[in-house]
Amino acid sequence: xxxxxxxxxxxxxxxxxxxxxxxxxxxxxxxxxxxxxxxxxxxxxxxxxxxxxxxxxxxxxxxxxxxxxxxxxxxxxxxxxxxxxxx
Numbered sequence: 418x419x420x421x422x423x424x425x426x427x428x429x430x431x432x433x434x435x436x437x438x439x440x441x442x443x444x445x446x447x448x449x450x451x452x453x454x455x456x457x458x459x460x461x462x463x464x465x466x467x468x469x470x471x472x473x474x475x476x477x478x479x480x481x482x483x484x485x486x487x488x489x490x491x492x493x494x495x496x497x498x499x500x501x502x503x504x
Contacts, residue, residue: 419502421446424461424473426453431484432472438487444500476500 421439425432425448439446451457451471461473465480474481476499481487490496 418445419477419500420475421500422449422475423447424449424451424457424471426451426458426471429471431470435472435474435484435487438491439500442496442500477502 423446449457451461462469465473470483472483474487
């Protein structure tokens with residue numbers, strides 16, 4: 418299974434929506450608390466190429482984007498392939 422990481426912050430509806438989809442998919446993922454101004458948020462920004470918003474989602478180190486990007490992959494039928502590829 419690929420390594421899935423999601424940077425989130427409390428009370429973020431987009432974060433909750435992305436976490437819900439990953440949970441529904443039944444995959445293990447690491448949720449990293451990344452409130453504005455934190456070291457974790459700075460790390461997410463660095464890894465994503467400067468994206469400032471959360472959630473920021475990474476699959477095997479590759480930046481997937483945010484909630485809308487995750488749901489777009491699902492709608493296009495591409496998410497399951499990413500989530501279940503051999504590590």
